[in-house]
Amino acid sequence: MTATDRTADTPKLRAGVIGLGWAGRQHIDAYATDPTVDLVAISGKEQHLLDQLGDQHGIEGRYPDYTTMLAEAHLDVVSIATPTFLHAPMTVQALEAGLHVLCEKPMAETGQAAATMVETARRTGKVLDIAFNHRQRGDVTALREVVESGGLGEIYYAKTGWLRRKGIPGMGTWFTSAASAGGGALMDIGVHMLDMSLHLMGEPKVTAVSAATHAPVGPRGRGGSSFQTSSAVEDVPFEVEDLASAFLRMEGGGTLLLETSWAQWIPYDQVYVTLYGSEGGASVEWGGDPRHPYQRLNVWTEVQGLPAELRPEVGEHGKHAAAVANFLEKVRTGEPGQHVGVEALRRARILDACYASAKQGGEVALEL
Structure with a gap:
């Protein structure tokens, strides 16, 4: 209908x-x-x-x-x-x-x-x-269909990241307050990559997390985005991370490596999810020089014993x-x-574990 x-x-x-x-x-x-x-x-x-x-x-x-x-x-x-x-x-x-x-x-x-x-x-x-x-992107939807069809076999490892060259979204706003935002780059854009990766992998349960956070850029007033999403408030300190990395262990032995940054010394923004399966691998990527941006979906496998690269049909990005x-x-x-938001709650608990791991400097277990 x-x-x-x-x-x-x-x-x-x-x-x-x-x-x-x-x-x-x-x-x-x-x-x-x-x-x-x-x-x-x-x-x-x-x-x-x-x-x-x-x-x-x-x-x-x-x-x-x-x-x-x-x-x-x-x-x-x-x-x-x-x-x-x-x-x-x-x-x-x-x-x-x-x-x-x-x-x-x-x-x-x-x-x-x-x-x-x-x-x-x-x-x-x-x-x-x-x-x-971002889960509504055409390339993410197309890759999910490949995974569901069994085209990659059992996915045992994935890596994902959203890295910005210069993109702290709100210097001096609620974005940089720990109490208001709950965290920095990991909470803001890293959660997108966490969601997409787990969605593409078929919602495996995360059993443990080891993470680290860094803030070498924002506290010095650098790395602000020209796209200011919120009005600045006086005397709001930079209390969150501008870079985070995490290693996640899954039930059944699978693993996920995640990295995310608001500001980093790289030539241009990069966003990616790469999946490694028993029967094939795949990657969704976008970013690049704003004058020449790229978007790619690749699937690598074998057909009748010969290396093959598949090009799934990609629909429009659904967005909001x-x-x-x-x-x-x-x-x-x-x-x-x-x-009732159960999947999103799992993401929130994983983020909690990431920040706890970064704070104590060790792996944190999650209850299944």
Whole structure:
């Protein structure tokens, strides 16, 4: 059934968005163009953005206070795209108000806060989903199909990374505060690579983590991105890492090597996931010189005993629009108990273990 067919058969879902930064605007655009949804409310502290986005999309409900929006806008679904430390309290409040919730990544600043979100979703019987938009890439989707078909055999090792040349997203903002963000590059962009890798590997359970973090760049006021995603706040220190690496052990013996940085002495940004299987290997890569960027999906195997390189067909990158569409489909299934953010909670607990390992200088075990 297409979105248009569904619109004719069922009432439209009333949607709202909390947070008007870059991510929030992606959710707003996605809801505004979905024929099965009425985008009726937005909330944010920035009055000029409330006016601008409200006028652009014809949204009548414009709320400086999100609690008022939750109480008065009669919503069915809401997206939360605010600083990380606000994810858990806002999500819990929205679930308690009877709404289904799509929250931006990372799920929360700690695994404990993330667990509270999942527990509330279970208790209220509402959908809780986390917007890992890079999982919606066409090349990631194509590679997942190769893995599911058995084309790589048993995946026993993977390595992944997102390395930026100069990309600390918010110098002097909540991004660089440990209490607000929960962490630095690992929490911000490393979680994308962790999610994509585990998704591609078939969700193996992580049993132990050994990690290290470094901050040689940001505390000196260097490495800031020209793409400032949040307004600077006076006297916010740089308390998080700008580079992290981690080695993850999986149930069954598989391993994953992850590296991520906001700022590093490399020629250009690099993003990759490489899988090593018993019957083949594969890699998704993108980045490069902004003037000549690259995107590659390669699969290496054998065909009739001869080395072969496969070129899977790659569809369009779904981005946030696909993440929103997937969330709405989960809402419509009528089985919310199947979608309460459990996978994202696992990611949050792995991040907790990474930071604990870095702090104590040794391997940290996770409970399965």
